[in-house]
Amino acid sequence: MSGFLPSAIVYILAAIVCVPIAKRLGMGSVLGYLLAGIAIGPYLVGFIQEGQDIMHYTEFGVVMMLFLIGLELEPENLWKMKNLILNAGLTQVLVTSALIIGLGIAFGFTWQISITIGFSMALSSTAIVLQSLKEKNVMGSPVGKLSFGVLLMQDIAVIPILAILPLLAVANETVNTSGEGHGFIEQFPAWVQTLSLFGAVGLVILLGRYGFGPLLNYVSKTHLRELFTASALLIVVGITFLMEFVGLSPALGTFLGGVILANSPYKHALESDLDPFKGLLLGMFFMAVGATINFGLIFSNASIIISATIGVIILKSLVLLIIGKIKKLEIGNNLKFAIGLSQIGEFSFVTYAFASQLGIIDLSISDTLMAITALSMTITPILMVILDKVIFPKMSTNQGPKKEMDTIETRSKVILVGFSHFGSTLGRFLRANGVEATVLDYNPDRVDFLRKMGFKVYYGDATRLDLLHSAGAEEATLLISAIKNPETNLKLIEICKENFPKLEIMLRAKNRVDAYELMEAGMENIYREHLDTSIRMGEDALKKLGFRAHTIHRLAASFKKYDEEALKVLVQYKNNQKEYISKIKLQIESQETLLSGELSRKFSMNDHAWDSEAMKNPEN
Amino acid sequence: MRKVLVIFAHPKYEHSEVNQALIRSIEGLEGVTIRDLYELYPDFNIDVQSEQELLFEHEIILFQHPFYWYSCPPLLKQWMDLVLEFGWAYGPGGIYLKGKYLLSSITSGGSSEAYQPDGKNRFTLEELLRPFEQTAYLCKMEYLPYFHIGGTHRIKDDELNQKSLDFQKLVFHLRDAEKIVSESLPHLEQNLS
Ligand SMILES: Cc1cc2nc3c(=O)[nH]c(=O)nc-3n(C[C@H](O)[C@H](O)[C@H](O)COP(=O)(O)O)c2cc1C
Numbered sequence: 119m120s121g122f123l124p125s126a127i128v129y130i131l132a133a134i135v136c137v138p139i140a141k142r143l144g145m146g147s148v149l150g151y152l153l154a155g156i157a158i159g160p161y162l163v164g165f166i167q168e169g170q171d172i173m174h175y176t177e178f179g180v181v182m183m184l185f186l187i188g189l190e191l192e193p194e195n196l197w198k199m200k201n202l203i204l205n206a207g208l209t210q211v212l213v214t215s216a217l218i219i220g221l222g223i224a225f226g227f228t229w230q231i232s233i234t235i236g237f238s239m240a241l242s243s244t245a246i247v248l249q250s251l252k253e254k255n256v257m258g259s260p261v262g263k264l265s266f267g268v269l270l271m272q273d274i275a276v277i278p279i280l281a282i283l284p285l286l287a288v289a290n291e292t293v294n295t296s297g298e299g300h301g302f303i304e305q306f307p308a309w310v311q312t313l314s315l316f317g318a319v320g321l322v323i324l325l326g327r328y329g330f331g332p333l334l335n336y337v338s339k340t341h342l343r344e345l346f347t348a349s350a351l352l353i354v355v356g357i358t359f360l361m362e363f364v365g366l367s368p369a370l371g372t373f374l375g376g377v378i379l380a381n382s383p384y385k386h387a388l389e390s391d392l393d394p395f396k397g398l399l400l401g402m403f404f405m406a407v408g409a410t411i412n413f414g415l416i417f418s419n420a421s422i423i424i425s426a427t428i429g430v431i432i433l434k435s436l437v438l439l440i441i442g443k444i445k446k447l448e449i450g451n452n453l454k455f456a457i458g459l460s461q462i463g464e465f466s467f468v469t470y471a472f473a474s475q476l477g478i479i480d481l482s483i484s485d486t487l488m489a490i491t492a493l494s495m496t497i498t499p500i501l502m503v504i505l506d507k508v509i510f511p512k513m514s515t516n517q518g519p520k521k522e523m524d525t526i527e528t529r530s531k532v533i534l535v536g537f538s539h540f541g542s543t544l545g546r547f548l549r550a551n552g553v554e555a556t557v558l559d560y561n562p563d564r565v566d567f568l569r570k571m572g573f574k575v576y577y578g579d580a581t582r583l584d585l586l587h588s589a590g591a592e593e594a595t596l597l598i599s600a601i602k603n604p605e606t607n608l609k610l611i612e613i614c615k616e617n618f619p620k621l622e623i624m625l626r627a628k629n630r631v632d633a634y635e636l637m638e639a640g641m642e643n644i645y646r647e648h649l650d651t652s653i654r655m656g657e658d659a660l661k662k663l664g665f666r667a668h669t670i671h672r673l674a675a676s677f678k679k680y681d682e683e684a685l686k687v688l689v690q691y692k693n694n695q696k697e698y699i700s701k702i703k704l705q706i707e708s709q710e711t712l713l714s715g716e717l718s719r720k721f722s723m724n725d726h727a728w729d730s731e732a733m734k735n736p737e738n
Numbered sequence: 739m740r741k742v743l744v745i746f747a748h749p750k751y752e753h754s755e756v757n758q759a760l761i762r763s764i765e766g767l768e769g770v771t772i773r774d775l776y777e778l779y780p781d782f783n784i785d786v787q788s789e790q791e792l793l794f795e796h797e798i799i800l801f802q803h804p805f806y807w808y809s810c811p812p813l814l815k816q817w818m819d820l821v822l823e824f825g826w827a828y829g830p831g832g833i834y835l836k837g838k839y840l841l842s843s844i845t846s847g848g849s850s851e852a853y854q855p856d857g858k859n860r861f862t863l864e865e866l867l868r869p870f871e872q873t874a875y876l877c878k879m880e881y882l883p884y885f886h887i888g889g890t891h892r893i894k895d896d897e898l899n900q901k902s903l904d905f906q907k908l909v910f911h912l913r914d915a916e917k918i919v920s921e922s923l924p925h926l927e928q929n930l931s
Binding site: 665666667668669670671672719720721722724725726727728729730731 | 749750751752753754755756776777778779780781804813846847848849851852857858859888889890891892
């Protein structure tokens, strides 16, 4: 199969066939993609031969995923995780690699090879683990947090590991480094390298703080969606490039960029624009992993490869189990944590390739190792399914995962769309009552301005489904639209009705005419913006004319009620001018009689009823 | 001179006859503050702080209201609920009303005869006003005998005038008398009649 279109078709078809089946069987999309990859790979159907290449390109999906994860993790929260990352993460990396290195040497490999293998195998697959955690919606649970902490440390560990490999080659005396290994920066002396590492990280932080915001503000003013998407891509690609240039892990760099942008008003817009790219790339990536599994090699070396894979999985799990135990995970969660992270990560594909370039390991060993990695990546999701479906139901008593977990980002239950004077007054009132709404606004300058005043406002077009998704419309109870434009409101209604049927909608309407339209769209909670103010003004005017405050207060409330009720009747006649006018007249008349009746009703009319019969006035 | 605070509640004062006459007879008097609750708080949103400050400044507290369902109109009840705070009016530290005087001035459709054991309303006003009496007790105030105008449906103009003057006299007495003695207040004879 050659040519872009046919391979695209094959990939997509395979995904469409396999992923839904996998999901239906409760296996999660990762396993689905892996199986799809195996199916179209060279050893089954044989459509795809170039798995390695595709994997290399689509690894960008992992980078993007980390950017998106960063977006959801505000710096303070990351800071809170520092102990987790250092203790659990570092222990995992060091202990696991030490054990594997020891075993390698015990099995008679040179120490250089053992070190390469040890470090490579110690790392887990960020892509698989995070994707599964997100899919199960447990990123914020204790398991999710611990897994994430360990993965983050592993990503940091990539830096020294890549730095160590060339030294091993030197020690191996088959100096073969041409500089194309990773960073271009390689050719410079160590101090320049170190300096540029810090420089690059600093640059990402600086850009994140001061550069990306103005860029996105500028672009969003054009209201061209594709330009915004392009800018989002530019940010991720740019950071990746910079990181590769200085030899840092791009995933780590974009993660950092994401964290810095987590407080930005463009957070939700970025999320919703990048998410499809991430999804597609990751899917491709997993399929590529599936396609690279060299079954020929596995079958010819079955006993070695399978036992090595199982051995590594068991070893990694044991180390993780101990860490989980120390971190006080109860047994069910601990198993999820340990087995979830027990595969060998995609990073090992890079190290093996790099190491064989450096001449540390030869091609046959590297092929075998890659087969082990791919196999472990396929086995652990299967183990997770077994754990979930077979083992947990049996030990259901001591599992208890239902206890409330604190999430990384607590989403508010209210989405407030439009933060003009109307919306901001509303928002302030809600906030004063402890309800922090997720606020969306489409005017980048206003967003910036309100942010300066301390409001958590996000830039974005609320009539975009993806944006509503990332603003949490699925979990929200209430969507309040403080937009006055009826077209926008109608669009919003349509989207919400179709996608979030449980979400209750409250709408601002400019006047009667707009209110009618919203009513016809089936809405109930409609707030005409002038109604309360004009009545309140009338209330005060009457007080100044000598009416009693409490009486007028009650009458005003009744007036408003009658008016709202009348609206429901009048909407049926709104297209028939004559009928409409006569109906309105009728409504006004009855409204006035009702109110004036109330106004003149004398309270002490029946006072005799409280008196003794004898005392009652004979005239009554 | 004692300062008199009239806490007045009538939901439809514009149609009142008796209460209007009473309020008019004491309006603008030196040392007498009238709080027209339904005018001040038409939405029942009572400003507790300023009410407490006023209470603190006055020595005589007079609840003025028509008798509705054997009690006061709801806004006065709301006022009591909110203003007479624990730790301020009663309970530990609730000493700010201590030693003050409280009395009720009520108007009712039923006349005194109807408020007898054998009358239509079966209980005496004294009995029916127990919640107010006990409120005073809990707040360490002295509860004085009530002022009452009954039979509001058949009251004649000159009778009302006379009653208003009696009421005014009572307020003056509360304000100016050397010593307040429960048993020798000027309105007591009428209550008995
Ligand atoms: C809602 C309501 C409840 C009343 N309940 C009583 C009552 O329980 N006992 C009574 O004697 N009179 C009762 N009355 C009569 C009032 O006490 C009477 O209308 C009032 O004192 C007249 O004073 P005004 O002219 O200032 O309004 C009631 C009147 C109303 C409107």
